[in-house]
Amino acid sequence: MARNRETLLREFHEAKWDEPIIYEMSTPGERGILPPKADPSIIDEFGDAKDLIPQSMRRETSPNLPEVGQMRVNRHYMRLSQETMGDDVAVDIGEGTCTMKYSPKIQEHTVAYNAKITEIHPMQDPSTMQGILEVYYEVERYMKSISGMDHFCFQPGGGAHAVFTNASIIRKYFRDRGEDRDEIVTTIFSHPCDAGSPATVGFKVVDLMNDPVQGYPTLEAFKAALSEKTAAIFVTNPEDTGLFNPKIKEYVDAAHAVGALAVYDQANVNGIMGITRARECGFDLIHYNLHKTFSSPHGGMGPGCGAVGARDFLKDYLPVPRITKDENGTFDLDWNGEGATIGQVRSYFGNAQVVLRAYMWLRSLGSDGVREAAMCAVLNNQYMVKQIEQIKGVTMYYGEGKRRIEQCRYSWEQLEKDTGLGTEDVLRRMVDYGCEHYWESHHPHIVPEPFTLEPTDSFSKEDIDEFVAVMRKIAQECYETPEVVRTAPHNAPCHGIKNYYEEDPEKVICTWKKYKEVYGIE
Amino acid sequence: MKKIGLIVNPIAGIGGPVGLKGSDGEDIQKLALSKGAVKESGKRAEAAFALVGTCKDDILLYCGPGEMGETIAKNLELEHQVVPAIHSNTTAADTEFVAAQMKDLGVDLIAFAGGDGTARNVLNAVGDEVPVIGIPAGVKIHSGVFATSPAAAGRLIEAFVKTKAVKFQPAEVIDLNEEDYRQGRIGDTFYGYMSVPVIGSGMQNPKAASHNSENDVGGICQEIREKMQREDPDTVYILCAGSTVYSLKQDLGIDGTLLGIDVIQGNKLIGRDVSADELREIIHTNQCRLILTAIGGQGHIFGRGNQQLAPDIIRHIGTDHIWIIATASKIYGLPQQTLFVDTGDASLDEELRGYRRVIVGWQETLICRVM
Numbered sequence: 004m005a006r007n008r009e010t011l012l013r014e015f016h017e018a019k020w021d022e023p024i025i026y027e028m029s030t031p032g033e034r035g036i037l038p039p040k041a042d043p044s045i046i047d048e049f050g051d052a053k054d055l056i057p058q059s060m061r062r063e064t065s066p067n068l069p070e071v072g073q074m075r076v077n078r079h080y081m082r083l084s085q086e087t088m089g090d091d092v093a094v095d096i097g098e099g100t101c102t103m104k105y106s107p108k109i110q111e112h113t114v115a116y117n118a119k120i121t122e123i124h125p126m127q128d129p130s131t132m133q134g135i136l137e138v139y140y141e142v143e144r145y146m147k148s149i150s151g152m153d154h155f156c157f158q159p160g161g162g163a164h165a166v167f168t169n170a171s172i173i174r175k176y177f178r179d180r181g182e183d184r185d186e187i188v189t190t191i192f193s194h195p196c197d198a199g200s201p202a203t204v205g206f207k208v209v210d211l212m213n214d215p216v217q218g219y220p221t222l223e224a225f226k227a228a229l230s231e232k233t234a235a236i237f238v239t240n241p242e243d244t245g246l247f248n249p250k251i252k253e254y255v256d257a258a259h260a261v262g263a264l265a266v267y268d269q270a271n272v273n274g275i276m277g278i279t280r281a282r283e284c285g286f287d288l289i290h291y292n293l294h295k296t297f298s299s300p301h302g303g304m305g306p307g308c309g310a311v312g313a314r315d316f317l318k319d320y321l322p323v324p325r326i327t328k329d330e331n332g333t334f335d336l337d338w339n340g341e342g343a344t345i346g347q348v349r350s351y352f353g354n355a356q357v358v359l360r361a362y363m364w365l366r367s368l369g370s371d372g373v374r375e376a377a378m379c380a381v382l383n384n385q386y387m388v389k390q391i392e393q394i395k396g397v398t399m400y401y402g403e404g405k406r407r408i409e410q411c412r413y414s415w416e417q418l419e420k421d422t423g424l425g426t427e428d429v430l431r432r433m434v435d436y437g438c439e440h441y442w443e444s445h446h447p448h449i450v451p452e453p454f455t456l457e458p459t460d461s462f463s464k465e466d467i468d469e470f471v472a473v474m475r476k477i478a479q480e481c482y483e484t485p486e487v488v489r490t491a492p493h494n495a496p497c498h499g500i501k502n503y504y505e506e507d508p509e510k511v512i513c514t515w516k517k518y519k520e521v522y523g524i525e
Numbered sequence: 526m527k528k529i530g531l532i533v534n535p536i537a538g539i540g541g542p543v544g545l546k547g548s549d550g551e552d553i554q555k556l557a558l559s560k561g562a563v564k565e566s567g568k569r570a571e572a573a574f575a576l577v578g579t580c581k582d583d584i585l586l587y588c589g590p591g592e593m594g595e596t597i598a599k600n601l602e603l604e605h606q607v608v609p610a611i612h613s614n615t616t617a618a619d620t621e622f623v624a625a626q627m628k629d630l631g632v633d634l635i636a637f638a639g640g641d642g643t644a645r646n647v648l649n650a651v652g653d654e655v656p657v658i659g660i661p662a663g664v665k666i667h668s669g670v671f672a673t674s675p676a677a678a679g680r681l682i683e684a685f686v687k688t689k690a691v692k693f694q695p696a697e698v699i700d701l702n703e704e705d706y707r708q709g710r711i712g713d714t715f716y717g718y719m720s721v722p723v724i725g726s727g728m729q730n731p732k733a734a735s736h737n738s739e740n741d742v743g744g745i746c747q748e749i750r751e752k753m754q755r756e757d758p759d760t761v762y763i764l765c766a767g768s769t770v771y772s773l774k775q776d777l778g779i780d781g782t783l784l785g786i787d788v789i790q791g792n793k794l795i796g797r798d799v800s801a802d803e804l805r806e807i808i809h810t811n812q813c814r815l816i817l818t819a820i821g822g823q824g825h826i827f828g829r830g831n832q833q834l835a836p837d838i839i840r841h842i843g844t845d846h847i848w849i850i851a852t853a854s855k856i857y858g859l860p861q862q863t864l865f866v867d868t869g870d871a872s873l874d875e876e877l878r879g880y881r882r883v884i885v886g887w888q889e890t891l892i893c894r895v896m
Contacts, residue, residue, distance in 0.1 A: 191891075198889075207888040215861040220892075227880035228892045423572060423676025447739055447857045451673070489576070507688040 011472040015437035018085035019496040025079055026515045029069035035076055067515070086496040088439040096387070096462060096470045097433070097441025099410045099455025100194075100243050102273045102295035110298065110363045114356040125351035129335050135355055136334035138362045139326045145365050149373065150269070150289055151282025152312030156321045157293070158353040162270040163196035165290035165309025166237065169266050170201040171345045172288060172313070172320040173235045176264070179343065184234035184263070190220050192242035195445050197268050201237060209233075213449070218246045218401025225254050229261045235288075239268040243445060243455060244400070245384070245407030247275070255285035264288065270309075272296045273459055274381050274409025277374030287314050298364035299357045308357040319343035324352055379460040380409045383467060387411075387458045390471040396421060396478045400450045410457035412450055419452045422481040424488050426452040427502055429477050432491035436473040527634065527686050528585045530608075530627035530655075531574065532647070534639035535592035535615055537566040537663040551616075564592070566662035569675045570638035571597045573660045576679030580686045587632055589623045617646045624650035634722070636682055638662040641700040644670050648698045648717050656693055656720045658682060669696030669821045669858070670719050685722050694740065695768040696721045697821045715820060715830040718768055718783070739854040742769060744886035746776035749816065749850065751887075756814065761790045761807060763842070765817035765831045769850055773816065786833050801833045805841075813842045818851050819883075824859040826895070827877065828867030836870035844876055853885040856893060864895045 006013045041052065053061070071079070089095070095103040114120060123132050143155040159165040170187070177184050187206045189197040191213055198208045209228050211220040219242055229236075236258045241247040248254070255265040267281045267289040273296045281289045293299055294307035301307070313321055319341035327335050336352070368376060388411050392399055396418025399411065419425040430440040444453035458467050480488050492498060504510040512518045519525075536554050539562040574597055577584065586605040588594025593615055598605035608626045610619040620643055627635055628651045635655055637647050640663010647657060659671035660678040672678035685691055695718035723740070753762070764770050764779075764787045774781030781787035785798030788807055796803055807813075815834075819826050826849060827834060839847075849864070856862055866877045882890040 202888065207890070209882070209890050209892060210885075211892045212856070212862045212894065215863075224880050224892060224894065419674055419676070423576070423674055423679070425677070447853065449857050449862070501684065501687075503684050503688055509689055 006469075010476070011469045012476060013437045015435065016494040017088070017434065017496055018082070020082040020086060022079060022082050022086075024515065024518060025069045025071060025076075026518075028071050028075060028079065031070055033070045033072050035071060035073045088434060090439070093437060093439040094462065094466045094470050095439050096456055096458045096467065097430075097439060097454070099412070099442055099457040100271060100445070101301055101442065102271050102292075102409075102457060102459055103301065103461075104273070104296075104298060104459040105461035106298045106300050106360065107364070107367070110360040111300075113363065114359055120356065120359060125355075130333075133334050135359070136326055136336070138359055139352065139355075140328055140334060142358050142362050142365070143326070145362075146291065146310055146312060148370070149272075149276050149280070150291070150312050151280040152286075152289060153315045154313050154318045154321060156311045156313075156325070157308050157358050158322045158347065158349045159290070159309035159311060160349050160354060161294070161307040162194065162268075162290065162292045162309045163200050164348065165270075165292075165311050166194075166196045166200035166266075166268065167203060168309070168311050168322060168345070168348050169237075169288045169290060170204040170206060170235075171348070172311075172317060173201075173264055173266070174204055174206070175320055175343065175345050176317065177234055182262070184232055186230070186232045187235050187237055188225070188228045188233055188258070188263075189237045190239070190242065191447070191449065192219065192244055192445075193237065193239035194243070194268055194270060197237035197239060197266075201235075206234060207232075213401070216401070216403075217405075218242070218244050219248050222250065222253055222257065226257050229257060229263065231261060233258065233261055233263040235264040235266050237266045237268060239270070241274065241408040241410075243410070243412055244402070244450075245409065245411040246402045246405060247408050252284050259285065270295060271409070271457075273457075274377055274384070276377045277370065278377055281312070282314075287317060288312065293357050293361045297361035299360045306354040306357055308354050308361075320345055322346065322348045326352070376460040377409075380458075383458040383460065383462055384409050384411060386464070387456065387467050387471065390467070391456065391474060394471075394475050394478045396481065409459070410455060412444060412453055412455045414450050415452035415454065418478060418481055422485055424481040424485055426454050428488050428491070429474075429481070430454070431500075432477045432480070432488045433473060434492045435494045436476070438470060438473050526583055526585055528587065528630065528632040529682065529686070530624070530630075530632040530635040531570065531586060531588040531594040531597065531605075532620055532623050532627070532635060532637040532639075532643075533567055533570045533589060533592060533594050533597065534620055534637070534643040534646075534662070535564050535567055537639035537643055539564060566638045567592055567597060569662040570594070570636075570660050571600060573636070573638070573672075573675040573679040573682065574598075574601055574603065576676060577603075577682050577686070580683055583686050587627055587630060589619070593619065593623060617642070620646040621650040624655075627651075628655050634658065634682070634685055636660060636678065638675075641665040641668050641698070644668045644698045644719070645700050645716050648719055651719070653695060653718050653720045656722050658685070658721065665701055667699045667701070667822055670698060670721055681722065692723045693720045694723050695719070697768075697823075699820065699823060715766075715784075739857070740852045741886035741889075742772045742852060743776075744889065745769065745850050745852070745884055746773050747887045748884050748889075749773055749848065750777075752848065757812060758791060759812070761788060761795070761811040761813045763788050763804065763808075763813055763815045765815070765834070767818040767820070767830065769818040769852065769855070770816060773850065784830070786831065799833065801835045801838060804833060804838050808838060808841050813846060815839070815842050815847045817847065817849060819849065819855065819859065819864050821855045822858055823865075824863055825865045825867060827874075828865075828869065834868070836868045836873045839868060839873060839877075844873075847881075849881060849883045851883050851885060853889075853891060856883060856885065856891055862893060864893050866895060 090103050146155045159168045185207055186209050187201040188209045190211045202208050211228055213219055214221045240251050258265045264287045267286040269289050270292040272291055289312040291310045293310055294301045320343050323340045323344050324336035324338045327337050398414045398417050415426045426443050433440045441454050444455055539557040581603055586603050587608050588598050588605050590607050590610050595607050608623050611622050612619055624647045635657045638660040658678050658681050660675050661671045672681055698716045766784045771783045779794050782798045788796035820829050866874045868874055878895050880892050881895050883893050885891050
């Protein structure tokens with residue numbers, strides 16, 4: 004059976020295996036691998052490997068691990084993978100703010116199998132890893148060109164970590180200047196880490212409510228938040244509503260006028276790369292998520308990279324090691340910085356495989372291609388907004404008549420009023436049509452019954468049409484056959500998981516020990 | 526097994542569709558029916574309870590007689606016991622009578638369908654001793670005890686029965702004087718607090734209470750303590766009404782009031798439930814800080830529930846010496862996230878307007894518009 008050509012809807016059913024927990028598959032003595040004993044000559048020279056571990060760190064009893072052979076382990080995880088949805092099998096437009104683009108598989112093969120990357124170690128002598136250092140150096144060069152910033156660092160392991168790094172730089176900068184500034188200003192629709200990470204560094208957080216008409220704070224409100232105590236502003240633009248603040252430079256100027264620095268959260272720069280740059284907007288520090296915009300698979304907390312960009316006057320504060328290039332073209336690592344550095348925020352020089360993927364992606368597109376990718380992402384979103392906003396029950400908050408850039412936050416508020424079914428119900432039904440569920444919104448849910456969609460540059464018109472058809476169909480079902488939606492999903496391995504289960508300690512079981520307790524297993 | 530009470534005010538909301546701005550009072554109800562109004566609240570309650578079907582075996586249902594709940598239980602084939610009322614044609618007294626009996630029966634939760642008037646009746650009968658969920662079915666829905674919709678109420682009841690992840694928090698009961706409202710004057714009154722379960726989102730106020738950081742009363746108290754340490758030790762603190770400020774009073778170990786204004790100095794109570802005149806005397810000789818909160822779901826910081834703060838008193842304290850505290854979720858739940866002032870003095874109101882900081886946690890403030 005092929006997908007219905009008229010409705011674009013699939014008859015889909017996900018695999019269901021009723022797979023046991025791997026501990027339940029354990030047979031005493033069964034093994035996946037039998038590591039060979041060390042050669043006697045090695046034992047003669049180094050002794051028993053166990054003795055290399057300090058006494059205080061050795062465990063007295065064997066760990067309680069499942070004992071399962073390779074074939075059964077492989078089958079177990081293949082089955083579990085069939086019970087999940089991912090963007091390799093589904094149209095993953097729903098994960099708004101996550102920039103779920105296609106990451107070419109050749110990048111994966113290079114990163115995972117090419118010995119030139121898999122067999123190097125960051126403690127090697129730099130002269131023996133010139134290749135990866137050159138990749139770092141080149142990606143830094145491309146990032147500088149895209150942002151206009153003067154220097155980049157790829158050490159942070161993700162976006163919130165990059166914001167943490169930027170907040171640490173700001174703290175040190177003002178300490179060195181002897182200025183007592185302990186507040187940061189952010190906006191309610193900026194990424195939550197723009198408040199959370201600086202708070203972790205020790206800053207007080209001043210959060211700005213959005214203007215109910217334009218969707219982001221007015222300049223007047225913004226100025227009311229600034230004072231001689233403000234160390235920096237941390238703002239996302241476009242915010243997760245998809246609305247771009249075209250007067251951002253005036254906000255930055257207002258921050259500079261009180262002596263504060265300006266930090267641009269560009270975790271998702273997919274709609275504006277090659278079009279508008281942080282430098283021209285006046286920012287002092289920025290970050291990009293290489294695992295969003297720059298094509299590393301994103302999600303599942305996998306390895307990421309929050310690339311931090313800084314202006315010249317903050318160069319010395321960047322984490323070490325810095326990658327350097329001398330006049331002979333030799334690359335090296337500078338571990339000392341110029342003395343002002345905040346030190347290391349992660350071991351060695353970060354997730355090299357993410358930087359390498361970004362390198363491959365950027366090299367394959369070139370500068371014109373990067374700009375074209377942004378334009379495709381924006382065009383896709385314009386097409387999609389026009390379709391989604393016509394679905395009965397959907398409303399769009401803020402910025403009436405204004406274009407959304409690369410994503411949009413919608414609301415099922417009207418649908419909920421009309422049918423009693425809201426965003427949580429709709430998202431659970433999506434899997435029945437072979438779509439991964441969408442993402443609602445960062446907290447707080449000021450936009451009621453929210454959902455956030457982002458059709459990145461990778462999706463074709465047909466992908467978007469299929470996704471929209473699913474949304475339209477579910478909205479129709481909410482009005483006509485609500486029970487079907489309320490009891491969804493029907494075609495997935497697990498049914499009726501409610502969001503509030505996450506908060507119930509009796510329903511969330513993270514360990515085998517707890518599992519045994521709850522289910523009374525001996 | 527949870528004991529759930531169901532009370533429907535069958536005439537709630539009948540004044541709305543025929544343009545009567547409310548349904549309080551027998552004359553209005555008769556007028557509404559004569560104008561062709563249809564009783565809708567039962568349907569709304571039924572819509573809510575239809576969603577409870579999946580956990581009906583875990584519920585012991587108590588309901589009011591006939592249209593007050595029994596009919597719904599029968600329609601949905603839910604096992605139930607009927608709690609008797611006084612009259613055959615339901616009045617406010619019946620709501621109170623049934624709710625009081627449910628309290629005596631030890632129900633875990635009362636779900637009631639109605640509007641702000643019905644909420645007041647339930648409040649009169651059970652206070653904050655029995656948790657409630659309001660199923661919105663009236664004309665006026667301003668109180669924070671209501672779910673955002675009948676379906677949201679149903680989901681909340683289901684979650685209440687199915688999960689142990691339930692916290693409770695006080696929510697305001699607010700009502701308009703309908704006669705004033707019909708004359709075009711808005712004069713809403715705060716009547717008290719009832720206890721509501723917090724499970725994910727779903728309550729009218731807070732609209733998005735699901736993250737701890739959005740309900741960080743402990744953090745607010747800590748922030749205020751630290752601010753107090755930076756002040757002159759002789760500073761007098763005027764602590765206003767409301768549940769957030771009451772939590773602060775408890776945190777400071779003060780035997781203060783929920784609905785009144787209390788005054789402390791050096792962490793000692795020097796005035797309890799004070800009047801405007803008593804306040805005038807205190808502020809005359811002391812440097813003061815005013816600590817207040819906004820009314821949930823509505824947003825007033827002056828002019829509602831704290832009328833003791835006469836304009837001359839606010840001026841004397843100084844508009845720069847006001848500390849506004851509120852949970853972030855309360856601010857998010859306000860219409861357009863805006864605060865309001867209505868001191869009765871137009872020029873003072875103008876001075877208080879603009880953008881103000883609201884303390885929402887430890888080292889955390891929100892900048893809000895004041896209108």
